[in-house]
Amino acid sequence: MSAASCSAAVGRPRAFDKQTALEKALEVFWIKGFDGASLSDLTSAMGINKPSMYSAFGNKEQLFLQAIEFYENRPCSFFKPALEQPTAYKVAEAMLLGAAKNMSDSTHPQGCVMVQGALACSEAAAGVKEELIKRRQQSQEKVQARFELAIEQGDLPKSADPAALARYLNTIIQGISIQASSGATEAQLNEVAQLALASFPRG
Amino acid sequence: MSAASCSAAVGRPRAFDKQTALEKALEVFWIKGFDGASLSDLTSAMGINKPSMYSAFGNKEQLFLQAIEFYENRPCSFFKPALEQPTAYKVAEAMLLGAAKNMSDSTHPQGCVMVQGALACSEAAAGVKEELIKRRQQSQEKVQARFELAIEQGDLPKSADPAALARYLNTIIQGISIQASSGATEAQLNEVAQLALASFPRG
DNA sequence: TGATTTTTGTACTAAAGAGTAAATAACCCT
DNA sequence: AGGGTTATTTACTCTTTAGTACAAAAATCA
Numbered sequence: 001m002s003a004a005s006c007s008a009a010v011g012r013p014r015a016f017d018k019q020t021a022l023e024k025a026l027e028v029f030w031i032k033g034f035d036g037a038s039l040s041d042l043t044s045a046m047g048i049n050k051p052s053m054y055s056a057f058g059n060k061e062q063l064f065l066q067a068i069e070f071y072e073n074r075p076c077s078f079f080k081p082a083l084e085q086p087t088a089y090k091v092a093e094a095m096l097l098g099a100a101k102n103m104s105d106s107t108h109p110q111g112c113v114m115v116q117g118a119l120a121c122s123e124a125a126a127g128v129k130e131e132l133i134k135r136r137q138q139s140q141e142k143v144q145a146r147f148e149l150a151i152e153q154g155d156l157p158k159s160a161d162p163a164a165l166a167r168y169l170n171t172i173i174q175g176i177s178i179q180a181s182s183g184a185t186e187a188q189l190n191e192v193a194q195l196a197l198a199s200f201p202r203g
Numbered sequence: 204m205s206a207a208s209c210s211a212a213v214g215r216p217r218a219f220d221k222q223t224a225l226e227k228a229l230e231v232f233w234i235k236g237f238d239g240a241s242l243s244d245l246t247s248a249m250g251i252n253k254p255s256m257y258s259a260f261g262n263k264e265q266l267f268l269q270a271i272e273f274y275e276n277r278p279c280s281f282f283k284p285a286l287e288q289p290t291a292y293k294v295a296e297a298m299l300l301g302a303a304k305n306m307s308d309s310t311h312p313q314g315c316v317m318v319q320g321a322l323a324c325s326e327a328a329a330g331v332k333e334e335l336i337k338r339r340q341q342s343q344e345k346v347q348a349r350f351e352l353a354i355e356q357g358d359l360p361k362s363a364d365p366a367a368l369a370r371y372l373n374t375i376i377q378g379i380s381i382q383a384s385s386g387a388t389e390a391q392l393n394e395v396a397q398l399a400l401a402s403f404p405r406g
Numbered sequence: 407t408g409a410t411t412t413t414t415g416t417a418c419t420a421a422a423g424a425g426t427a428a429a430t431a432a433c434c435c436t
Numbered sequence: 437a438g439g440g441t442t443a444t445t446t447a448c449t450c451t452t453t454a455g456t457a458c459a460a461a462a463a464t465c466a
Contacts, residue, residue, distance in 0.1 A: 011412025012462040029323075035238040036325035039454060049415060050455075056413095060454070111323070115381055120232075120312075120319035122239035124454095133385045164394040167382070171395045175378030178318055179370070182336045191367040192374045199402030214442025215432040242424060252445065257425070259443095327424095 018056055019070075021046040025057075026067035030109040034064055034118045034125040064117070064128050071113055072135065078102050083142060088150035088160075089202045091143070092169055096196055099173045100189035103180035111181030114139075115174055140170045160201050172196045221259055222273075224249040228260075229270035233312040237267055237321040237328040267320070267331050274316055275338065281305050286345060291353035291363075292405045294346070295372055299399055302376045303392030306383035314384030317342075318377055343373045363404050375399045 024045045028037045039060060043053050057063040072079075078098025085091045103111055114136055118129040147162035156162075176189050227248040231240045242263060246256050260266040275282075281301025288294045306314055317339055321332040350365035359365070379392050 009412080010410080010464050012414075012464095014413065015462095031323060032325055033236075033238065033323035035236065036323060036328065038325070038452075040452085051416095051457095052414065054455070109323075113323075116323035119322055119381070119384060120234060120236035120239060120314070120316075122235055122241070125239065136385060161394070164391075164398065167387070167391060168395050168398040171378035171382050172375060172399075173378070174381040175374035175376070178322070178377040178381070179374050181322060182339060184370070188367075188370060191364070192371050195367065195371040195402055196375075196399070197402075199398055199400075212442080213434055213440080215434095215444075217443065218432090241422075243422085253425075254427095254446095255444065263424070 014052075014056070016046070016048050016052065021048060021053075021056070022063075022067055022070055025063055026071055026113065027109060029064055029067055029117055030071075030111075030113040033116060033121070034060075034128050035121050061127055065131060068113060068117065068132070068135070076102070079139065083146050087155040087202075088147050088165075089155070089197075089200055091146055091150075092165075092200050093193075093197055095143075095169060095173060096176070096193035097190065099176045100193045101186055103177055104184060104186040104189055109181075110183070112174070112177040115177045116181055136170070136174075140166050143169055155202075157201055165200070168196075217255075217259070219249070219251050219255065224251060224256075224259070225266075225270055225273055228266055229274055229316065230312060232267055232270055232320055233274075233314075233316040236319060236324070237263075237331050238324050264330055268334060271316060271320065271335070271338070279305070282342065286349050290358040290405075291350050291368075292358070292400075292403055294349055294353075295368075295403050296396075296400055298346075298372060298376060299379075299396035300393065302379045303396045304389055306380055307387060307389040307392055312384075313386070315377070315380040318380045319384055339373070339377075343369050346372055358405075360404055368403070371399075 024047070025042050028041050028045045031037075032041060037060075039050060039053070042060070042063065043050050046053065048056075053063065057066060071077075078095070078101070082091055082094035082098055085094050099112075114132055118125045118132055121129050144162045144166035147156055147160070147165050150156040151158055151160060151162065156165075172192070176184075176192060179189060179192070227250070228245050231244050231248045234240075235244060240263075242253055242256070245263070245266065246253050249256065251259075256266065260269060274280075281298070281304070285294055285297035285301055288297045302315075317335055321328045321335055324332050347365045347369035350359055350363070350368050353359040354361055354363060354365065359368075375395070379387075379395060382392060382395070
């Protein structure tokens with residue numbers, strides 16, 4: 001009988017939409033990083049006061065963690081669909097072209113918040129930095145598992161090294177993130193993606 | 204009659220070595236980024252008090268700029284020697300293997316301070332972020348110029364696109380920086396470098 | 407209507423941030 | 437030795453930081 005999913009609210013109802021506020025917070029963290037985003041930056045973007053933020057999300061660190069959780073699962077993410085492509089080559093292609101398009105997209109901040117949210121940072125951000133590293137690692141492992149499957153299925157040669165290929169792909173995507181956050185265009189990033197694909201083994 | 208180069212000091216002599224202090228400051232910025240490095244972090248690593256820092260370096264931003272100026276010109280930099288390799292392929296190889304070795308080297312912080320010093324940051328860091336972007340762009344242009352020379356010299360095909368190749372190389376190096384700062388080993392990064400080299404055109 | 411519960415706005419706290427004033431200390435030059 | 441100059445130390449400024457106390461407001465429940 002958990003009441004979690006029940007929206008029958010007792011007490012004064014929340015005056016803001018939690019999801020919308022979270023998306024606004026994500027945008028601030030994306031642009032400024034964990035250290036660079038102050039609570040004033042966050043709450044003013046979210047359109048709420050500090051006590052509302054603390055009561056809804058916990059604290060700055062938990063707000064960040066919830067923001068990146070949403071980021072990884074949001075509909076426009078290119079990562080998960082790419083994994084479902086039928087061959088390893090097509091997975092790599094979808095990832096790289098998806099990264100090129102998505103990270104340079106000007107409808108949201110450029111680059112990848114999983115990379116730039118907390119890279120070199122203060123001790124206060126050590127926890128979120130570790131979480132980002134863990135999640136990037138997990139992404140890489142998913143790609144590796146997909147490539148291992150591809151070897152079984154015969155669309156990657158048996159001689160291929162799935163771990164190395166996954167790291168290679170991740171490295172280029174992370175490089176594309178830096179390029180995008182420095183102002184590179186989708187066209188420029190597509191050229192990079194094409195060059196990177198040239199050394200990707202095909203079935 | 205500029206007295207700049209003259210070391211004949213009048214007044215009380217500085218009690219610390221400016222260069223050593225600058226290297227300590229670089230290390231702090233490298234690990235924590237501009238936003239994450241506080242003046243206390245910096246001055247305690249430098250072994251001096253704040254007024255000594257301000258009188259020797261100006262302010263936090265100028266300290267950062269002087270630190271990255273040293274970083275780019277320090278003897279163990281792999282970038283400039285790589286540019287002097289005799290062919291474009293060898294330039295790319297020296298860059299990638301140099302990046303893999305250098306950025307994972309545990310005698311200093313991992314990754315590249317030109318990337319992680321100020322990526323997503325506060326407004327206070329906007330100036331240093333722009334400076335880092337500018338310098339990364341300049342590095343890329345130097346590589347591009349080197350590849351244009353290689354086409355002239357015949358060790359890159361006339362059909363090669365020097366700008367795209369330079370961006371490709373830079374992207375991978377920046378990706379390697381992220382990987383290194385997340386704990387990747389030199390061996391792992393070498394594998395990435397080898398895969399990246401596979402799609403690099405040879406004369 | 408009144409009791410209960412939760413959110414909201416304002417105002418606050420304590421700590422840390424960058425940067426500075428001013429007195430003292432250590433050197434050179436005469 | 438004494439004057440000029442620069443560095444160092446201590447103690448301070450003012451602002452911003454993350455986080456919170458508390459009273460008023462807005463809903464449900466009885």
